[in-house]
Amino acid sequence: MAGFTVHFKKPTGWADSIHIHYWQIGPLAAGSVWPGVPMEPEGDGWFVYRFKEPTAHIVINDTQGRQTGDHHRGVDGWLDEDGRWHQSRPAPRPKPQPPKPAPALQAKPISERKDFREETIYFLITTRFYDGDPSNNFFCRDRIQFNAAGEAVDPHWRGDFKGLIQRLDYIRDLGFTAIWITPPVENRSGLDYHGYHAYDWTRIDPRLESPDASYQDLITAAHAKNIKIIQDVVVNHSCQYGIRGKVHIDHLPIKYYVPQGSQQGKVNHGPYQGHLGNYAWANRDDIDNPVAPVWYQERHASDPEGIEPLADPKTHETVPKPGYNPGRFFGVDANQLDPNWFHQEGFICGGDWESAYPLQVKHLAGDCIDLATERQNVKDYIIGSINRYLDMGVDALRIDTVKHVERDNLLEYVNAWKTHKPGLFVFGENLVKGYGWGDMGGGDNGPSQIRPWWYTRLGHNPRDPNSGGDSGFPQLDFGLFSTFRDTVSKGTYGGTAQVFSMDWIYGDVTQLVTFLQNHDVGPDNDFKYRFKGEQWMAAAAYNLIWTVRGIPCLYYGEEIEFMKGAPQDVEGEKDTLDKTGRAYFGEHLSDDRLAQTQSHPLYRHIRRLNQIRQAVPALQKGRMDRVSEWGSGMSFIRDYSPGGSVAVVGLVMGGEQYINVEGVPNGVYRDAVTGNVESVGYGVLSFHVKSNSAGIYVLDGPGKIGEDGVYLR
Numbered sequence: 001m002a003g004f005t006v007h008f009k010k011p012t013g014w015a016d017s018i019h020i021h022y023w024q025i026g027p028l029a030a031g032s033v034w035p036g037v038p039m040e041p042e043g044d045g046w047f048v049y050r051f052k053e054p055t056a057h058i059v060i061n062d063t064q065g066r067q068t069g070d071h072h073r074g075v076d077g078w079l080d081e082d083g084r085w086h087q088s089r090p091a092p093r094p095k096p097q098p099p100k101p102a103p104a105l106q107a108k109p110i111s112e113r114k115d116f117r118e119e120t121i122y123f124l125i126t127t128r129f130y131d132g133d134p135s136n137n138f139f140c141r142d143r144i145q146f147n148a149a150g151e152a153v154d155p156h157w158r159g160d161f162k163g164l165i166q167r168l169d170y171i172r173d174l175g176f177t178a179i180w181i182t183p184p185v186e187n188r189s190g191l192d193y194h195g196y197h198a199y200d201w202t203r204i205d206p207r208l209e210s211p212d213a214s215y216q217d218l219i220t221a222a223h224a225k226n227i228k229i230i231q232d233v234v235v236n237h238s239c240q241y242g243i244r245g246k247v248h249i250d251h252l253p254i255k256y257y258v259p260q261g262s263q264q265g266k267v268n269h270g271p272y273q274g275h276l277g278n279y280a281w282a283n284r285d286d287i288d289n290p291v292a293p294v295w296y297q298e299r300h301a302s303d304p305e306g307i308e309p310l311a312d313p314k315t316h317e318t319v320p321k322p323g324y325n326p327g328r329f330f331g332v333d334a335n336q337l338d339p340n341w342f343h344q345e346g347f348i349c350g351g352d353w354e355s356a357y358p359l360q361v362k363h364l365a366g367d368c369i370d371l372a373t374e375r376q377n378v379k380d381y382i383i384g385s386i387n388r389y390l391d392m393g394v395d396a397l398r399i400d401t402v403k404h405v406e407r408d409n410l411l412e413y414v415n416a417w418k419t420h421k422p423g424l425f426v427f428g429e430n431l432v433k434g435y436g437w438g439d440m441g442g443g444d445n446g447p448s449q450i451r452p453w454w455y456t457r458l459g460h461n462p463r464d465p466n467s468g469g470d471s472g473f474p475q476l477d478f479g480l481f482s483t484f485r486d487t488v489s490k491g492t493y494g495g496t497a498q499v500f501s502m503d504w505i506y507g508d509v510t511q512l513v514t515f516l517q518n519h520d521v522g523p524d525n526d527f528k529y530r531f532k533g534e535q536w537m538a539a540a541a542y543n544l545i546w547t548v549r550g551i552p553c554l555y556y557g558e559e560i561e562f563m564k565g566a567p568q569d570v571e572g573e574k575d576t577l578d579k580t581g582r583a584y585f586g587e588h589l590s591d592d593r594l595a596q597t598q599s600h601p602l603y604r605h606i607r608r609l610n611q612i613r614q615a616v617p618a619l620q621k622g623r624m625d626r627v628s629e630w631g632s633g634m635s636f637i638r639d640y641s642p643g644g645s646v647a648v649v650g651l652v653m654g655g656e657q658y659i660n661v662e663g664v665p666n667g668v669y670r671d672a673v674t675g676n677v678e679s680v681g682y683g684v685l686s687f688h689v690k691s692n693s694a695g696i697y698v699l700d701g702p703g704k705i706g707e708d709g710v711y712l713r
């Protein structure tokens, strides 16, 4: 017998120590002992072994854990790196093709984008983004900034819809396809520029609109640029004055307030001059509520300066009176609230924060009065008001203060809006610092019922997420966010895998909205500052957020490290917005500064990540598999086989690395970052990643996407 010869092409990533293990080679010959005998190199990555026996069962391996499947051979053959046999040596693989041009930033038309996981989100506080109309600018009563000359500057209500419309191209160029705006409905509070103190859900706040830039104009203009609008909605509470046309909360008109030692009409309240009422527009001097008591409504019209003596109906004392109880102007008597609209349990105290019932029925703060959300009149009012904005074209909703409303009650609202507008994407904010696993562990001090995962589910067992299916109400991913304090903020991915190990507790983890920071929180020890870390750490965080499961969301200014290290919100009594992460951004968007802003390394970085994610369905929708993490790097597979898309991702912090990922479907992979091509024949993809960069190998992918930058190259 002549025997036969086996040739083998070493796959990418295999060690050079190629061995062949064999058995059942005939009745008289013994098989080899694992890992078998060395094969001889024969050039161009090929190895050879000659059998004297007629047949053999064989397994080829590299002695480092990589091996082929079992083969039974009796004739000469060449085994290629995809596991296929040939009768002669196959031609070398074609050289990597030149990368195709990157897909245009233009997303598919909105009408074709039914799955919100295809989007990435830019979150902005409308009043702090870009001022297109100074005539609607307005100072809040609190936290007014004065310049050296004693003039009030930087009005809180400054950015507006007109400015946002003018800068839609900026957001589109950055690659975002959806904008989350702070609540646009009419507000009333000493500090209401952010919109979370609603007074009238049925009206858009006039301080955001201009004659030629209404809310409808914004929605229409965004849609014309293929950008979706996400409206922020507060269900849990109203402002401290009640709701226009529905319910009044007792207090004295603010224009009668005079501080101790002053005199009405002579007080310097900055832009308010004289009193805290009328500043610029008469309809904002206090409230114009038709359900307020008759005396209140009469004063609204008859005494705009707040100088005619008024007897406080509660105490019969007369105002204006210097130093008269400020609580009568700015406070709320929790015992006098209308039970048809408000809960009757008083204000939240220290011990209430980790307990569901008090958290959900008590008032969050003096200007956040807890609505009786389970009552039909409240449901009808809020659901009906928001339906109108959905009819105007709003594409998605973000729900505020989720854990303050009992889940099944809140789902009544969410499901009503989804019924009104089928396919609507609605996500929630359930703020937690920590993993947020509730009764599922992770050192959580609160119960499951107030944690994000609970709201993504329908079951009622706090220890069994699978006791109910997907509620269809995904949440902002505060669990992942919380890990950034100890990971990317310290220049390591170490510990990140742990949060992904609990992904199963969510209804649909691929729909969570992921972020590094927002207007309330940042990834530091106190969870309250804009990201303070080095620029490369932020880039590493974005590499992660844009490639793991979830829908990435960027907070305005992150793209240029805007207000780096500043507190997200005012801290000290004297702080003004310019000292915080909510500072006015518009100066970076002026015509003469725009090019500079757009050349920032992180701007270019995020732009490219958006390009890549938009081109790879697996990054949008794939489940995460084979998560591996070793501090200076991590790797995983995003498997969206149903959509024909698979991506293998390796992330690197610090020096360059070679990364091996196992369990990879066989085929040809192209790196979206470098354009490098690798073939996988035995389930292992091995690739090189430069320092502080990433490899994003896409099965049958388009090759390199976008231009190299500082952090992706």
Ligand SMILES: [Ca+2]
Residues within 6 Å of the ligand: 131, 132, 133, 134, 135, 136, 137, 157, 158, 159, 160
């Ligand atoms: Ca303005």
Ligand SMILES: [Ca+2]
Residues within 6 Å of the ligand: 236, 359, 360, 361, 362, 370, 371, 373, 404, 405, 406
């Ligand atoms: Ca509540």
